[in-house]
Structure formats: structure tokens, C-alpha cells
Amino acid sequence: MKILDKYLYKKLTVYLLVILPSFSFVAVLAELIEILRKAKQLDFYHITIYILLQLPEKIYYILPISVVIAFIMLSKDLIESKEIYPILLNGISLKKLSVKLFVFPLILSFVQLFNLEFVMPYTKKEVEKVYSVLKKKPPEETKYLFAYNQWITLDNRSFMYFKFLDVNKKEGKHILYIKFNDNFKPVFRLEGERFVIKNDSIYISKGKVIDLSNLTDFRYEHVEKFEYPIKVDINNFKKLIKVKKPISILQLYESASIAEKFGYPAGYYWSRFYSKLSTIFSPLILSIVIFPFLWSKRKDRLVIAFGSIIIYWYGTAFIASMAESGAVPYITIMSVNLVYLAVGFLYLKKLRFSEL
Known part of the structure; x- marks a missing residue:
């Protein structure tokens, strides 16, 4: 046989x-x-x-x-x-x-x-x-382009973290932005449940603003909506983040689960x-x-x-x-x-x- x-x-x-x-x-x-x-x-x-x-x-x-x-x-x-x-x-x-x-x-x-x-x-x-x-x-844009759970450096004193970002729509969920002074001490912190990158600003909703630039009179408040002026070039932004372009079954499953979450x-x-x-x-x-x-x-x-x-x-x-x-x-x-x-x-x- x-x-x-x-x-x-x-x-x-x-x-x-x-x-x-x-x-x-x-x-x-x-x-x-x-x-x-x-x-x-x-x-x-x-x-x-x-x-x-x-x-x-x-x-x-x-x-x-x-x-x-x-x-x-x-x-x-x-x-x-x-x-x-x-x-x-x-x-x-x-x-x-x-x-x-x-x-x-x-x-x-x-x-x-x-x-x-x-x-x-x-x-x-x-x-x-x-x-x-x-x-x-550059190659043509993917229809759906997501990134998640990442820290990025915007400049020598500014850092951003987000749990989820729709790169094409320029919007996401759960953002954290921190800015440091020349002595590398935090002077500004911004949090938000949702955010949108638009023009030269970041718009957040349901967040917190902590301003430590003046320690004797620091600012802490909850905000429903807040605009923070910072220029984020989305094309350069894509180079800084690890964009998910899933091909394999495991990658597709991970991306689907994250998007659904x-x-x-x-x-x-x-x-x-x-x-x-x-x-x-x-x-x-x-x-x-x-x-x-x-x-x-x-x-x-x-x-x-x-x-x-x-x-x-x-x-x-x-x-x-x-x-x-x-x-x-x-x-x-x-x-x-x-x-x-x-x-x-x-x-x-x-x-x-x-x-x-």
C-alpha cells in the first residue's frame, strides 16, 4: 500500500x-x-x-x-x-x-x-x-487603517499615547498627552475618552486638563470638550506609529477584536x-x-x-x-x-x- x-x-x-x-x-x-x-x-x-x-x-x-x-x-x-x-x-x-x-x-x-x-x-x-x-x-491608502496602544514622540518635550486611532478618519479613543519643560518636568497633561485631530489642534471630549506650568496656581479640571492647539501632520504621524495592515488570519482577528472593542x-x-x-x-x-x-x-x-x-x-x-x-x-x-x-x-x- x-x-x-x-x-x-x-x-x-x-x-x-x-x-x-x-x-x-x-x-x-x-x-x-x-x-x-x-x-x-x-x-x-x-x-x-x-x-x-x-x-x-x-x-x-x-x-x-x-x-x-x-x-x-x-x-x-x-x-x-x-x-x-x-x-x-x-x-x-x-x-x-x-x-x-x-x-x-x-x-x-x-x-x-x-x-x-x-x-x-x-x-x-x-x-x-x-x-x-x-x-x-507613497502606496495607496488602505480602506481601514487602525493603530492602537502606542506612545509616540511629537517633539523633544511632548509625548502622546492613545489606545485606538482610526488613521484615515483622524479620530480615536483614550488619548493621553504630556508636555515637559526644559528641565524635563511635566508642565501639562491632557486626557480624553475621545479625540479628533483637525487642522492645527486636537479636540478631546470627556477629559481632564492638568496645567502645572505654575505650581502655586496649577489648573485641574474635568472638561466635556476641549481644544488644544498643537500641529499634528497626519502624514508624518503615520511614519511615527505602527499602523496595522493585517494580512494573516491572526492579524485580521486581532484587528477585528480591537476595532470591535x-x-x-x-x-x-x-x-x-x-x-x-x-x-x-x-x-x-x-x-x-x-x-x-x-x-x-x-x-x-x-x-x-x-x-x-x-x-x-x-x-x-x-x-x-x-x-x-x-x-x-x-x-x-x-x-x-x-x-x-x-x-x-x-x-x-x-x-x-x-x-x-
Whole structure:
């Protein structure tokens, strides 16, 4: 049995190593045309680095369909070479064969998880740097940009801490501002439950003002609203803070939890979290769905199988967009996987030798 397993896995690996680079080349070529169209300077070194850094993301989306095609090629090879008959005559049914073969996409699903959690977050950051060099301008703003739990230095004597900041809206929650004199003794302290950075001032609400510039007559008061004149350049401000641009599942979960905790819209992060969680195991799920159709003489069944793959990706994206807008619960995104698994196992249960 182990000899058969190794033989089948070897064939699948060979097919995958042919299919994946081929699709990746097409994706890279499309990316190259796009970056050449947008680039302000033809720096071939940075263009090459940009393309290489884009590969992990391209592979993340290409791998599932590549695994499906590898399964199609394997079944076609086994049938045309008549190798499938000795396998079946040795008491290995198509169902048992499927259990052996599904180990392959399961392993690749964990490869997808590793790529998403550890590789893509790094390459995404580097891609932005290279992209800004090629276009000679900062990368485009992310739709939702949050920062939280950070101290920053505004100048040599002024420091600010905030628990949460929506960088695009320039507003946040729980701010602490401290100013020191030349002897580095605190002379002014400002706190607030909410704050807005606007023009050359910081506007706080439900806060405290402590003025220690005159120790004999210091000021302490609770304020509902307070304006403090200090110029904060939000573009330079972004360079000072650690802005969260989540890519991985853990980063998306953390950002969603933080946004929800401070009462800010978390739909964007939750929808992406469940979408990524759903599609990580797409190589395994799509393999389960398509496997029963591979052994049928009816060509229309294979067309149906390919159509179901397209519906899988667009269905997941559609439900994710609905979940982001709040039309459906976030967990609904996982329903696509559950439906496809149910259909796949149903057809596997009906799979018989007579299908060949």
C-alpha cells in the first residue's frame, strides 16, 4: 500500500510542479504588464524584486485550481494507462483511493496556511516599499487603517499615547498627552475618552486638563470638550506609529477584536478573517468535490465540476461582501465550505466501479 501511495503522490507532485509554475508565469506576466504601465521609472532591479515578492500571493490563489488540475491529469493517466484496474482488482475501491489521495491536498492546505500567516505578511510590506520606489509616490491608502496602544514622540518635550486611532478618519479613543519643560518636568497633561485631530489642534471630549506650568496656581479640571492647539501632520504621524495592515488570519482577528472593542466598524476585518479561514482549505475541499466526477464517462459532469469551482470562489467573495455590509452574519461565509463538503461526500458515497 505504501508503494502505491508513494507512486500516486509522486505523480501528483510532478503534475503540480508543472502546472503551478505555468500558471504563475501567466500571473507574473500580467503583473509585469501592469507594473510597467504604472511605473514612473524603468528600474529593472526593483521590477524584478516586485514580481518575486508578489509570487507568494499569486501562489496562494493559484494553488487550489492547480491541485484540481493535477487530480484531473492523474485520473486521466490512470484510466488511459489502465493502471486503475489493477488497483481496483486488489481490493482498493475508488472510495479508499480517495482517502489516500486527499492527504495530498490536505498537506497543501497547511502550506497555504503557512504562506498566509508567515510569508505573505512580510512580502506585502516589502511590496509596498518597492511599489513606492517604482511609482515615486507613497502606496495607496488602505480602506481601514487602525493603530492602537502606542506612545509616540511629537517633539523633544511632548509625548502622546492613545489606545485606538482610526488613521484615515483622524479620530480615536483614550488619548493621553504630556508636555515637559526644559528641565524635563511635566508642565501639562491632557486626557480624553475621545479625540479628533483637525487642522492645527486636537479636540478631546470627556477629559481632564492638568496645567502645572505654575505650581502655586496649577489648573485641574474635568472638561466635556476641549481644544488644544498643537500641529499634528497626519502624514508624518503615520511614519511615527505602527499602523496595522493585517494580512494573516491572526492579524485580521486581532484587528477585528480591537476595532470591535473600541466601538469601530469591524465588518471589514471579520469578513476577511472568515473569508481567509474558509479558503485556506480550498485545495482539499475542491479536490473532494471534483473527485467523484473524474471517473465518469460523461464529459458534462466534468463541466459541472469546473462550474462548481467557479461558483465556489465567487460565492465565497459574494457572501464575504454581504457579511462586511452586515447583511448576513460573518460565520455565513463558512457555509460555502459546508455545502461543498456535503455535496462532495454525497457523491463519494455513490461512487462505484461501474462509473468507469
